[in-house]
Amino acid sequence: MGLTISRPDCRLLNMSSNLKKISELRRVPIVPVRGSVVFPHTDTLLSFGRTKSIAAVNSAFQEDKLIAIFTQKDPRTANPELEDLHVVGTVATITQMMSTDGEIHTLIRGQARVKLVEIIAHNPFSIGMVEEIPEKVDDSPDIAVLAKKLQELFKRSINLGKQAEIMTVMKLVAGGVEPIELSDQIASLLEIKTAEKQKLLEEIKLKDRLKAVLEYLAKEVNALEVERTISSKTQKRFEDQMKKAMLREKKKTIEEELGEMDEGGEITGEEFREYKNKIKLSGMTGIIKERAIKELKRLGEMSPNNPEGAYIRNYLDWLCDMPWSKLSSNDVAMKKAAKVLDDEHYGIEKAKERILEFLAVMKIKKENKKKDKGESHPTILCFIGPPGVGKTSIGRSIAKALGRKFVRVSLGGIRDEAEIRGHRRTYVGAMPGRIIQGMKTAGTKNPVFMLDEIDKIGTDFRGDPSSALLEALDPEQNREFSDHYLELPFDLSQVMFICTGNMLDTIPAPLRDRMEVITFPGYTEAEKFQIAKKFLWPKQLEVHSLVDRKLNISEKGLKEVINSYTREAGVRNLERNLASIARKVARMVAENKKYPKNVEVKNVRKFLGSKRFTSQIAEKKNEIGMTTGLSVTPYGGEILFIEVSLMPGKGKLTLTGQLGDVMRESAKAAFTWTRSHYYDLGLKENFSENIDVHIHVPEGAVPKDGPSAGVAITTALVSALTGIPVKRDVGMTGEITLRGRVLEIGGLKEKSIAGHRAGLTTIIAPKENKKDLDEIPEAVKKDIKFVFAEEVSDALKVALTSWPIKIKTVAKYTPMSEVLMAN
16 A cells, blocks of 8 residues: 555654543654644545655554644745644544555544654654643533533534534534534634644633633634625625516517607616606707707617616716706896995905996896897906905906805816716716816806816816817807816806916917906005904804903004014915914813903914014114015015125126026126226226126025016126125115116016015016006005116116215125225
8 A cells, every 4th residue: 555664763652542641651653744633523525645654644543543733833944844743633543544656645544643753754654652642631610511502602613604613513413522522623613723723722721711612613613604695695785686687688678569659769767766756847949958858768778787778878867867958047246246345355356346337248248148149248357466365265256246056176287088077978987087077066057167276277288278168268168168078068167167276387379368367465464463363363252152252352463463473465264263272262261261351462472473574674784795676476576685795706607596597597697797897996907807706595495586676686697796784674676677777567566565574665676567556445545655767777776875886896706704894
């Protein structure tokens, strides 16, 4: 029978086939197994393929048929030693054996738990010294109770579908099995990890082993019950579907026999009648209604199991939910509109005036609609301004004034054209674009539709979303806006589109051409004070449930928040700081602590901490080689300082501060003008040959560009070369040419507001910008003196502490300390 291997020299002591109780150490062939545990009192079928295991089984079968089975700690170990085996195993009798090519299959019967003491031989197979582990059985009545529970739970598991050999089941269910044998038999049938079975084998206290087996079996029974519940529900659902499918086919056949089919060919039924009613009430006309009916016919002819049916239902739902003919009242009352805008927004008078003009034209068009042969298309408004100045909220106010629905869609970061036009229905999970989704949300054909952050639309390989917006925003095309999902024209001509953004430059020119731009400037300190007093503070009291506490904030306290804790064009940070104060007071109220009824400056500093901002100008002094420039960013106007430093060198010009190409060219032009006017500045002809010039604009992490810093750079350069200080409270803006002319710039309004916020008293601007003075708020013009320069010399007269140059100096490079002493 297969391979025959002789015993090693050390002979085994004879052991009877029924294995009398071992009272001392015995030599037994050791057979390691992987991934399984053999229990006493159980019959187990094992297959062996390793050379040593085959030799041990063959030798034992030819002698007394006894082997000791031990489980490996790591199944991946090929030749396990003593330390690689679990110490506790089972001595077993080989009852049957069969050999095949390279393997041997055995049926063994577990006899007793044994402990592996040592391995005394390794070749041709392992032989070890083992010691029987006696069972610890007490006389407690709990053992009988636990055994009975275990037997009943096993019966229940078999009824729920647990797999086991029929003879084992009959033996355990019939009863009469000793608790020791019962615990081992059921433990061997548990579907648990090998490590957990090994723990059960090592448990010598019968009571504890019964409890552990009972716990594992209870978990299996629970899992089997859940599985049976799921299976029964699944089976019932399948039977219900088959039943409904059969009834539908019968119903279809009966309706065909009775001729109960309408002229269009759609099948009558509850679902189809519902869709027909939706199509009728949706206001569809023409090709739109034809498409809906056609899709409904397709749905009726499909099998209930066709997955395309879900796509058609979704498409029909979109068609039926779209506002094809629903309109809001659109009641344009000029007094009401003006009141709503004034009540909800302080300042921005120009923007409110333009909006009222827009609404007035809309009202006249509505009144003359019957007389006019055709209806003119509305203008698309575009609000441009820094964050927090009320662009989005004024859109809500317009909708409120008109009595229309308001829809807001944020376009920031969109790069996929399908976000605007939708996806084709051939794609899984296809949806309409944001325009159509917004119209469905509005539920009317004429909402106020706000496209927020239109300046932040991106472009990449997925298309250009801004180009997709052209059709929606073009008054000549949006009567038949086509969405890829609907594939039907939708009329957007009655929608009032409002776009918002922070910058106009990043909006593509074709899109910008279709819109009328309304600029929202930053707020002055006085406007911020009124906004905070009338709107923001009452809002925070309501949000934090402090209205009944009669909490007030003094004027000085409010100005302290504006001046020392915020520096922005809008009022968002101002609102956040007021909310912080309200939260601090709310906590004091909740903790029954004394709180200030009137928030003063000292309370503001206590609640908000130390000052975050100080005047950018007030604490400075007149300095040589440093000027104050003015710039415009997407977040409003800002001031920037320009510094010039001289050092020994050979006429090299260094520019730092992350300057753009245009600003670098302005600096080079300023240096050239200075060199060409050396005589007027009191400098030697060859002054630039002995010095290097370094021009720096602080806040180097912030990119800066544009030509409007030309005057400021020139003034700083002249100051550094002549040693004449620049007045600290003078700001300047303007582009210069090589001949010294000061050219027009943009954003004078925003720059002036920024200068006013920083504490400037004089602003130098190009003469051609004098026309923009009307747009500057009166509060700014009251505090700031405007000087309009035509030539650089006009700016130098105002900006420098003394002009013109009286003493011709600087034959060679002179240290700045000596220049200051000389002046």
